[in-house]
Amino acid sequence: MADETFDVARLEGAVCAFGVFDGVHRAHRFLIGQAVAQARELEKHAVALTFDIDPDEVFHADRLRKLMTNDDRLRALADTGVDAVVAFPFTEAFAGQPPADFMQRAFGAHVPRALHVGHGLRFGARASGTVADLERWGAVHGMEVHAHTLVQAEGSPISATRIRLLLQEGKVSEARDLLGRPYRIVGRVVPGRGEGAQMGFSTANLSVPPACLALGEGVYAGYARIDGETYRAAVSVGVSPVFSGRTDAVCEAHLLDFQGTLYGAALSIDVTHFLRPMIKFDTVDELIRTVLANIAWVRQHL
Ligand SMILES: Cc1cc2nc3c(=O)[nH]c(=O)nc-3n(C[C@H](O)[C@H](O)[C@H](O)COP(=O)(O)O)c2cc1C
Ligand SMILES: Nc1ncnc2c1ncn2[C@@H]1O[C@H](COP(=O)(O)OP(=O)(O)O)[C@@H](O)[C@H]1O
Known part of the structure; x- marks a missing residue:
């Protein structure tokens, strides 16, 4: 089990996988696996980097249907083979910053060596931050950004939304295939x-x-x-x-x-x-x- 102290200092020089990771499903685990593999190669720490709560709890509380409680999500992340889980506090003040400010606050003090993300990742005020923003910031501050295509199953990407739709229809065995567990x-x-x-x-x-x-x-x-x-x-x-x-x-x-x-x-x-x-x-x-x-x-x- 990884360290769950959530100490942001652990980001310094680490190889991170960054995302919300609701469900910690197969595509999440692939992404995290990529970070772990690079960390082992470079002899750096592997970190799962996420938020303490799901951003949808703040922005879409009305239509929220989570695959996991936050506690289970953090525990499942700690079980993926990383050395540590770091969770940013998801407050509107923190997450609602313009992308440039968000990146500076999130990574400026302890610059990770590399960040592995899904290529559609959005962050910051009105989710306006993109992978291109991360790449620009990374180029200046010495942080590699690896954007990955989501793992597919039966011709389309595995996503938390897709799993939620299956579950809503009672399709538990199809959902299990994508989650990698019931x-x-x-x-x-x-x-x-x-x-x-x-x-x-x-x-x-x-x-x-x-x-x-x-x-x-x-x-x-x-x-x-x-x-x-x-x-x-x-x-x-x-x-x-x-x-x-x-x-x-x-x-x-x-x-x-x-x-x-x-x-x-x-x-x-x-x-x-x-x-x-x-x-x-x-x-x-x-x-x-x-x-x-x-x-x-x-x-x-x-
Ligand atoms: C396996 C299972 C299937 C059930 N299926 C139905 C159902 O099809 N329709 C229904 O009205 N209630 C269904 N119930 C709910 C039962 O009516 C409910 O458990 C029972 O009223 C006992 O309620 P109580 O524990 O509040 O006293 C089901 C309960 C279980 C455990
Ligand atoms: N095999 C069982 N499965 C589920 N609950 C059980 C079982 N055996 C005893 N219990 C207890 O019985 C309670 C349910 O009893 P029940 O008569 O249905 O009343 P309730 O209206 O409280 O659900 C459960 O909350 C649990 O404490």
Whole structure:
């Protein structure tokens, strides 16, 4: 695991990969791999350089659908083979500077040896800074800039936006191909209406901020992790239409072979299969029969 002290002094002479890196998906990991390879060759530090929060949280909070929480993103970056992760504080004052000021503030005090970026990178006020700006600044200050074409899958670039669209449609296995790992839901278990147990299947209600639920409505299978233990799980995403008005849970999970209480626990679920859309059943009996059949499917296939 890399150093997570986020000390900007670590940029001095380092070979950096620079980006937001939501999802830390395959194209991100390729880019970071390029930086790590050059760092090893030059015997310099390899640094993943990012922001502490996703810029979209500041500028597009309304339509935000992140692939990862910021904590998970920083942890995943630390796990890519770099020596350190450096996160700039993403404030409007810092990120909203004209490109020239941004580069001076970001890199002026501790000039990196090289910066690896995606060729479409934008930064600074109104995202007006481009790779060409970085190259000009780099030429003056002794910082190489390597702009990479994004890794492609099935003829088009892998991007966080593309993965978000797949997830919104419930296409978890296509999303997994691009992410390089299953999509993960992270949340805390909160009390629900207390009716699940009577229906024959307890469900842990997960509190997940809408911005952190990129997955579309539907019923899924996956692996839930709690306190280092893994359980197979049947998961519903979206407010139950049968109980709409009486529940606001956006994610519920039944953990197979778990007994006990989960209230307050941090739960993560790696979602591996789409089972079916959410259904507005006419009767609760029909709902119970269908969910029990979904749970049986998970028992058999996972
Ligand atoms: C695997 C699974 C699938 C579900 N599918 C549906 C569904 O298709 N339609 C629906 O209205 N609710 C669905 N639910 C939600 C259940 O109705 C809900 O878990 C139940 O009402 C218990 O709620 P409570 O925990 O708040 O008491 C599903 C729940 C799970 C765990
Ligand atoms: N196998 C299980 N899967 C999920 N939650 C379980 C399981 N066994 C026990 N629980 C506990 O039961 C709670 C859910 O019970 P439930 O009757 O559905 O009420 P609630 O309305 O609080 O969701 C969970 O939050 C968890 O603490």
